[in-house]
Amino acid sequence: MNTSAKKTVFLVAALVLIAIVGYTAADMEDVGMCIRNCAQCKKMLGAYFEGPLCADACVKFKGKMIPDCENIESVAPFLNKLE
Template sequence: MVGKFSSTFAVFTVAVFISSLDYINTNPAIATGYDPLEICIENCALCKKMLGAWFEGPLCAESCIKYKGKLVPECEDYASIAPFLNKL
C-alpha cells in the first residue's frame, strides 16, 4: 500500500513539474524579457491603489520615464515612495 502511494505521488509530482515547465516557457514576461520601465509604472499604479490620495501616481510615472525605470518604487518601502507622498 505504501509503495503504491509513493509511486502515485511521484508520478503526480513529475506531472506537475512538467506542466509548470510548460507554463514557464510560455509566460509572456519571460518570453519578452524584463522591462524595468514597465515594472516601474506598474508599481506606481499598485502604490496608487494601495495608498490612494496619499500617493502622487502621475509624479511617480513621470519619474519612471525620466529615469527609464531605474528607480522602481516599492509600495512597502518608505524610502522608495517618499518623493511621491503628499500630506493632503
C-alpha cells in the same frame, strides 16, 4: 576593401545593432515594471500617493528607480500631505 574585410565590418555593425536593440528593450521592460508598481502604490496609498509624478519619474530615470509600496524611502518622493 576585400571581401573578408567587408564581411567583418558587416558582422561588427550587425552585432552593435543587436546590442543596442536588446539594451533598449530591456530598458522598456524596466519602465513598464516601474509604472505598474506606481499603479499598485496608488491603489494601496490612495490620495496620499502622486501616481502621475511616480510614472513621470519612471520615464525620466528609465525604470532605474522602481518604487516599493512597502518601503517608505522608495515612495517618499511621491507622497503628499492631505490638507
